[in-house]
Amino acid sequence: MKKARRLQPGSKIAILSPSSGLPFLFPENYELGLQNLRDVLEFEIVEMPTARMAPDELYQNPQLRAEDINHCFKDDSIDGIITSIGGYESIRILPYLDLDVIVNNPKMIMGFSDATTFLSYLNQLGLVTFYGPGVLAGLAQMKNLPSTYIDHLKSILFGEAFPYTYKPYELWTHGYQDWNNPEMVGQCKEFYPNETGWKFLQGNTTQQGYLWGGCIEVLEFMKATKYWPEEDFWQDKILIFETSEEKPSPNHVGYMLRNYGVQGLFSKVKGVMFGRAKDYTPEENVELHEMIVKVIKGEFGADELPIVVGVDFGHTDPKIILPMGVKFEINPQTNEIVLLESPFQK
Known part of the structure; x- marks a missing residue:
């Protein structure tokens, strides 16, 4: 399996919307998620063109959504990718993914729900992918969740202590x-x-x-x-x-x-x-x-x-x-x- 380079405070993380345009509809919640990524995990944030795209425009352009992913893997300055949220039809982007670029330039890519489509498919092709929180759902709430949540995020994304034993949240x-x-x-x-x-x-x-x-x-x-x-x-x-x-x-x-x-x-x-x-x-x-x-x-x-x-x-x-x-x-x-x-x- 091809693994991405390790993340650290200061890593450049791209944000994109491969399925749903909820950042457009709920900008306050989206902005809070971005700010938490900056403040708590100290990431440098890069927003891709689809990140705040209106839902109708996003729906009509699956190729644009795929091109955001392709660009992130092609750009060596980008260390990782986090989705804004899930949705229901990201399977439409799969035909437009540049598989040679993606597989040969492994990056941390994380999401859940509808992100299952490309996370599971890229994993089949040999890439380690991450099933985890999105910007609006999980990261915007970071400071209002148990403190062990932030500890866990840092342990997985930054840590070097493996094996790592998961613990149920209280x-x-x-x-x-x-x-x-x-x-x-x-x-x-x-x-x-x-x-x-x-x-x-x-x-x-x-x-x-x-x-x-x-x-x-x-x-x-x-x-x-x-x-x-x-x-x-x-x-x-x-x-x-x-x-x-x-x-x-x-x-x-x-x-x-x-x-x-x-x-x-x-x-x-x-x-x-x-x-x-x-x-x-x-x-x-x-x-x-x-x-x-x-x-x-x-x-x-x-x-x-x-x-x-x-x-x-x-x-x-x-x-x-x-x-x-x-x-x-x-x-x-x-x-x-x-x-x-x-x-x-x-």
Whole structure:
């Protein structure tokens, strides 16, 4: 796997909008996210042409969005890329990506939700990519989230201490206060205590593998296209899935998982990780967890495959950063998720 050069305070980070024009609609929240990147992480910010583009114009120009990504990888002065937020149709930019430029000039590129399309595809092509917060969703709220969140961001983006053991955040929230209210910019909704942390639904043995996945609904857009992995890709992978604000039902998640089972993946991969399901009630979480086990174990016989749920990534806050393409270890006995190597060049 090709790793980017390590980030540090002063690194030049490009901001772009590969899917949704929400920075145009919510400039106060967007500006706060940029300021937090400058103040807390001490990054130098470079805004790409699509970063503040109006939603209609952005939608009409998938090639322009791809050209922003191409330019960032081509420009050696840029150290990393962070998306403004997700959306719903970034798959339209994939045909316009300059793969030779991107693969041969590895950079840190981070996002979540609809960014799943290019993060998962570029990972297939050999690039370490980062499933983590965006400017409006996760970084604008940085100073109003538990202090351990900032510690985590710095540990992953700047740190040199690996292996790195992830820890569940003590508090979590389902979302943000109204972005239309300037007085509530950067504020989160109600916080809940993370009393149990994440939970292994099954598995008895420690497994090691390389993360791949993202938003489970977005991955559906990619199936049966040339951007979907080949059969030999799945060995030694740990699948990561999370659900969006559209809140697919437990049954719907089961439908999607069943497709992975029919592909034969549950006999090839080393584990499955689910992010905390957004806006699920405790009762719905029980149904979801039962459905996951029903499909993976009950329908496809993968009764020893480790499955961990409620992990702090995706449409939840604070988020952990999950680098895809570097080795992880998941341990059902100790309830641990460990990043075994640096996601950056030495």
